[in-house]
Amino acid sequence: MSKFRAYVGKNGELVFPEEYSRRYGLEPGAQVYVEETAKGPRLRLPITHLNKVYIEPTNRCNLDCRTCMRRVWDEPLGLMSRETFQRTMEGVKEFDPPPAIFLGGLGEPLFHPDIRSMIAQAKSLASTVELITNGTLLTRQMSEGLIEAGLDRLWVSLDGATPESYSDIRLGAMFPDVVNNLKIFHNARALTIPTTPSPFSRYHNRPELGIVFVVMKRNIQDLPLLLPLAQELGAGTVLVSNVLPYSEEMGKEILYSRALNNVLYQSSWYRLELPKIDIDEATKRPLYEAMRAGHSVSLARGCWGEGNDYCPFVENGACAISWDGQLSPCLSLLHSHKSYVDGIERFSRRYAVGNVNGCSIKALWREPEYLEFRERVQTFDFAPCSCCNGGCSLFVENEKDCMGTPFPACGACLWAQGIVQCP
Numbered sequence: 001m002s003k004f005r006a007y008v009g010k011n012g013e014l015v016f017p018e019e020y021s022r023r024y025g026l027e028p029g030a031q032v033y034v035e036e037t038a039k040g041p042r043l044r045l046p047i048t049h050l051n052k053v054y055i056e057p058t059n060r061c062n063l064d065c066r067t068c069m070r071r072v073w074d075e076p077l078g079l080m081s082r083e084t085f086q087r088t089m090e091g092v093k094e095f096d097p098p099p100a101i102f103l104g105g106l107g108e109p110l111f112h113p114d115i116r117s118m119i120a121q122a123k124s125l126a127s128t129v130e131l132i133t134n135g136t137l138l139t140r141q142m143s144e145g146l147i148e149a150g151l152d153r154l155w156v157s158l159d160g161a162t163p164e165s166y167s168d169i170r171l172g173a174m175f176p177d178v179v180n181n182l183k184i185f186h187n188a189r190a191l192t193i194p195t196t197p198s199p200f201s202r203y204h205n206r207p208e209l210g211i212v213f214v215v216m217k218r219n220i221q222d223l224p225l226l227l228p229l230a231q232e233l234g235a236g237t238v239l240v241s242n243v244l245p246y247s248e249e250m251g252k253e254i255l256y257s258r259a260l261n262n263v264l265y266q267s268s269w270y271r272l273e274l275p276k277i278d279i280d281e282a283t284k285r286p287l288y289e290a291m292r293a294g295h296s297v298s299l300a301r302g303c304w305g306e307g308n309d310y311c312p313f314v315e316n317g318a319c320a321i322s323w324d325g326q327l328s329p330c331l332s333l334l335h336s337h338k339s340y341v342d343g344i345e346r347f348s349r350r351y352a353v354g355n356v357n358g359c360s361i362k363a364l365w366r367e368p369e370y371l372e373f374r375e376r377v378q379t380f381d382f383a384p385c386s387c388c389n390g391g392c393s394l395f396v397e398n399e400k401d402c403m404g405t406p407f408p409a410c411g412a413c414l415w416a417q418g419i420v421q422c423p
Contacts, residue, residue, distance in 0.1 A: 025049020051317030056105025091361030123150035307418035385411035
């Protein structure tokens with residue numbers, strides 16, 4: 001975590017170093033949202049700054065996972081055309097500094113025949129380029145190709161740490177094969193010199209490796225087993241997310257039936273502030289009972305309740321582009337789908353601002369309606385649908401809420417409540 005000094009100007013303005021002003025979009029006239037927290041003010045990035053673009057190379061996949069949205073939708077499948085990808089790259093070039101690029105969506109990116117050239121072209125823009133995969137197609141040739149193309153980080157979805165639990169979720173995949181592929185990748189990145197070096201290429205283990213683990217009742221026991229495996233594979237990050245159920249069956253697997261309403265995760269005047277402390281046989285039971293006593297909890301100066309009503313996509317200046325070129329504010333709104341919250345079926349309609357084939361990314365990013373939407377999300381001007389748990393008839397879709405908020409209404413979004421996470 002880097003640190004830098006800003007200073008206060010003669011009129012009370014906060015002045016950042018030029019490098020950081022460019023990086024975070026703090027240009028003259030930009031409006032910055034400041035939130036007061038228990039620990040002082042928190043600065044939020046301006047909604048006018050595009051920082052990251054999620055690109056979906058395809059929504060096709062070689063697996064049929066229990067947790068996948070593709071099981072419950074009725075949308076066409078396809079591959080991003082070279083023309084659409086080229087239009088996307090032309091749009092990215094218009095931004096200075098260029099945004100980071102993340103290749104992934106609701107399909108398997110390595111399924112696209114042009115994926116290596118996509119990475120190389122994206123990397124030529126000096127952007128950070130990441131990709132997520134299920135790991136089944138990560139052969140030695142593919143690993144070397146990704147590294148040579150200049151990939152900065154590879155994320156691998158690994159929802160089990162034993163053959164039995166993994167194959168129970170990742171239907172069509174074999175755990176030993178995926179682990180072997182990751183070992184090949186781990187060895188290849190130590191031997192291959194990228195043709196497009198990153199600023200970090202002088203260090204070992206480039207691209208970085210991250211593991212994504214979707215946790216639920218049927219695999220929670222695998223989490224402790226996954227951590228040493230991730231370390232053995234050279235993974236620098238293990239990102240754990242709850243499951244978003246797209247079927248009634250998966251709805252029975254959630255581990256957050258009380259978390260949305262638990263005082264433990266709320267910002268409240270009645271707080272329990274804990275220091276860094278050993279978690280062992282002497283402390284684990286007293287700590288558990290203390291945290292379940294009806295307090296808002298802060299651990300080592302980090303308040304757990306400050307992750308509420310906070311959209312990771314809008315806050316990080318992100319947008320998402322589907323395989324057919326439609327630009328959406330986030331991955332959740334990239335495709336129409338149904339999900340289940342506390343056993344209640346809910347339909348989320350896709351929200352597309354426009355298509356990159358007919359309009360530049362910069363023009364779409366600056367659309368007044370889209371700007372207004374991002375401002376509404378940053379202030380989170382929505383009804384608290386995630387806490388109501390289907391308390392009214394409007395909960396069953398994202399068209400509007402009981403406060404009169406127009407489509408898309410995001411009050412029930414589990415990403416915004418820190419329940420579901422994406423890289």
